[in-house]
Each structure stands twice: as C-alpha cells, then as structure tokens.
Amino acid sequence: xxxxxxxxxxxxxxxxxxxxxxDENKAVYALHDEKLEALKEIVDTAQGNSLLVFYNxxxxxxxxxxxxxxxxxxxxxxxxxxxxxAWNTGKLDILLAHPASAAYGLNLQDxxxxxxxxxxxxxxxxxxxxxxxxxxxxxxxxxxxQHLVTQGGMDEQVMEALQGKEATQxxxxxxxxxxxxxxxxxxxxxxxxAKAL
Numbered sequence: 001x002x003x004x005x006x007x008x009x010x011x012x013x014x015x016x017x018x019x020x021x022x023d024e025n026k027a028v029y030a031l032h033d034e035k036l037e038a039l040k041e042i043v044d045t046a047q048g049n050s051l052l053v054f055y056n057x058x059x060x061x062x063x064x065x066x067x068x069x070x071x072x073x074x075x076x077x078x079x080x081x082x083x084x085x086a087w088n089t090g091k092l093d094i095l096l097a098h099p100a101s102a103a104y105g106l107n108l109q110d111x112x113x114x115x116x117x118x119x120x121x122x123x124x125x126x127x128x129x130x131x132x133x134x135x136x137x138x139x140x141x142x143x144x145x146q147h148l149v150t151q152g153g154m155d156e157q158v159m160e161a162l163q164g165k166e167a168t169q170x171x172x173x174x175x176x177x178x179x180x181x182x183x184x185x186x187x188x189x190x191x192x193x194a195k196a197l
C-alpha cells in the first residue's frame with residue numbers, strides 16, 4: 001500500500017480500523033471483522049430498535065450489508081425519498097448512510113433513535129449534522145449515539161479531534177453569546193441613562 005501524503009495515510013489508517021482497505025487500483029482487501037462483530041452485538045442488544053448506521057467508505061457499506069444480511073434484517077441505504085419513507089414508517093431495521101448524504105435537512109427522527117458510527121471522518125460539521133437527523137423536534141426517544149472505535153487506531157485520534165473541535169466551537173459560541181448580552185446590557189443602560197436626562 002502506498003500513502004503519498006499525510007491525508008492519504010490518514011484515510012488508509014481509518015480504513016484499516018474499519019477492517020478493509022483499498023489498494024492503489026481500488027481493489028478491496030478485507031483485514032478483520034472486529035467492527036462488524038461489534039455492530040452485530042449492537043443490533044442484538046438494540047431490542048428490535050432500528051439503527052441508523054454511518055459508514056465512511058464504500059467497502060464499509062458493502063461489508064456491513066453482507067454481514068447483517070445473514071441476520072435476516074431489513075436493510076436500506078439512504079439514497080432516495082423512498083428510503084427515507086421506508087425508514088420513517090418502520091419498514092427498515094438498519095438504514096446505512098454516508099454522513100455527507102445525511103448532513104442537512106433530512107427528517108429521520110420517526111424511524112429510530114439509535115445512531116451507530118461504524119466509520120468516522122474528521123469533519124465536525126458532518127458529524128454534528130448527521131447526528132442531528134435523529135435528534136430533532138418530534139423525536140420521542142432519547143437519542144443514543146454509539147461509536148465503534150478501534151483501540152490504539154486512528155479512530156481514537158479522530159474522536160479526540162472531534163471532541164476538541166466541539167469544545168473550541170462551544171467556547172467560541174459561548175463567548176459570542178456573552179459579548180452579545182454585554183452589548184445589549186450596555187445599550188439598555190445607555191437608553192435608560194438617556195431617558196433619565
């Protein structure tokens with residue numbers, strides 16, 4: 001396997017964590033099934049609840065479908081409005097989605113309340129928006145977000161980076177809110193002072 005840049009190496013290491021890797025000709029080499037086995041355990045313990053499963057690479061999607069098909073589950077992929085309808089009306093046990101295809105504007109909260117991240121990516125925006133597909137107005141259950149993370153692998157670094165980005169973003173938003181409140185108070189004080197004169 002060749003990794004000519006840090007970004008390519010990062011993607012290869014993320015693929016490795018997920019259990020399969022592309023070579024330079026896009027051929028897929030399966031290396032392990034650890035995450036697939038963990039996903040099956042989550043399905044078993046979900047007590048019949050549907051799962052929204054996010055994958056990062058096409059080979060992840062294909063391997064998930066193959067592994068879960070043996071469990072006699074109704075599996076769909078997020079591609080069309082019909083897929084959304086099938087999910088929201090309880091006709092699917094598993095909805096597979098790439099986070100980029102589920103990032104904005106989709107209402108998936110009627111189909112379930114459990115998110116499983118099979119494969120991670122570095123984008124906090126995609127991560128938050130994808131999770132928000134279930135955590136929306138109209139959701140009647142507590143949303144559960146589970147991450148399949150390979151211990152000692154690149155997955156751990158991605159999780160740390162996402163948490164760090166989220167903390168930074170939250171700190172920035174809190175600082176902006178505080179500044180807006182401060183500005184409003186200064187404006188109110190100035191208005192009150194003007195009225196007193």
